[in-house]
Structure formats: structure tokens, C-alpha cells
Amino acid sequence: MRLALQDLCSMHPKLRGHPTDYARHGALALQRAGHNSPVLAGVDHDGLAGTAEINWLFQDLKVLAVLDRHRVTEDGAEAVALAYANSKAGSVVKRRIQRGESADWMMRNESGCLVLEVSGTTVGNPSARLEEKKRQVARCSLPAKLLAIVVAFDRPLILASGI
Numbered sequence: 001m002r003l004a005l006q007d008l009c010s011m012h013p014k015l016r017g018h019p020t021d022y023a024r025h026g027a028l029a030l031q032r033a034g035h036n037s038p039v040l041a042g043v044d045h046d047g048l049a050g051t052a053e054i055n056w057l058f059q060d061l062k063v064l065a066v067l068d069r070h071r072v073t074e075d076g077a078e079a080v081a082l083a084y085a086n087s088k089a090g091s092v093v094k095r096r097i098q099r100g101e102s103a104d105w106m107m108r109n110e111s112g113c114l115v116l117e118v119s120g121t122t123v124g125n126p127s128a129r130l131e132e133k134k135r136q137v138a139r140c141s142l143p144a145k146l147l148a149i150v151v152a153f154d155r156p157l158i159l160a161s162g163i
Contacts, residue, residue, distance in 0.1 A: 029076030077120025
């Protein structure tokens with residue numbers, strides 16, 4: 001599986017805001033962790049192991065001095081997760097989910113709607129974080145399949161679990 005962060009705009013035409021910032025933050029989060037493009041990331045989707053090659057356009061790390069570190073991690077995780085959901089199941093962004101709905105994105109593919117909750121980590125236990133995100137997205141009241149994804153930038157690793 002190939003995840004090209006620089007292609008987020010073409011993968012997700014309805015991606016609001018500045019989709020290039022998601023790709024940029026994904027690149028910065030990976031580079032900040034010491035990775036070069038492309039990097040081979042481990043994938044664990046509901047216990048099924050695999051790999052994903054993540055590609056991005058090089059970013060100057062000097063810009064990290066003026067960016068919020070937390071925002072880089074979260075937006076970077078969303079970039080990787082959105083690319084993963086598109087590559088894995090053809091899911092595309094329908095809209096951002098409103099605050100208070102316990103998730104980040106409403107997506108759609110041929111089989112219907114998907115609600116996606118995303119988190120990123122730079123240190124710590126990504127499996128424990130995934131359990132938190134699964135509990136969070138389980139509270140979502142929208143009629144759709146539910147998916148939680150955690151991106152661990154230090155390894156790199158993509159953990160995904162359907163609810």
C-alpha cells in the first residue's frame with residue numbers, strides 16, 4: 001500500500017481548509033521523528049499486520065520553530081489516516097464532523113458512510129491511545145461504520161480498528 005501525502009487534494013476533493021497543510025504537517029511530523037521519504041510504516045488493522053509506504057514532499061524543519069507541535073502531530077496524523085482510509089477502502093472525505101460528535105471525519109465509499117476518529121503520537125503507547133480513541137468514536141451517534149486510527153510517528157506505525 002502506498003500513501004502519498006502530497007496527493008491528499010486529489011484523493012479528497014471535499015477536504016476543507018488548507019489540505020496542503022495536512023500533507024505538510026504529515027511530512028513535518030515524520031521528518032521530526034527522523035524519517036525520510038519514503039518510509040515503510042507498520043500497519044495493524046484489527047489484528048491484521050501489513051505495511052504501508054508513506055511518501056511526502058520534503059519540508060524544511062526550520063518551520064517547526066513557529067508551528068504548534070501538537071497541531072503538527074494531530075494534523076499530520078489526519079493526513080496519514082485520510083490517505084490510509086482512501087487507499088484501504090476508497091473512502092473519501094464527505095465533511096468534517098462537528099465538535100461534540102466524538103469523531104473527526106465523515107467519509108464515504110461504495111459501501112456507505114464511515115466515521116473516522118484520528119490521533120497521533122510521538123512517544124508513548126499507541127495501543128493504549130487506540131483504545132481511548134475506540135471508546136471515543138463509539139459515542140458517535142451518526143449512522144455509519146466507525147473507525148479509529150492512531151499514527152505513531154516515532155516508529156512509524158498505523159493502528160486502525162473498526163468498532
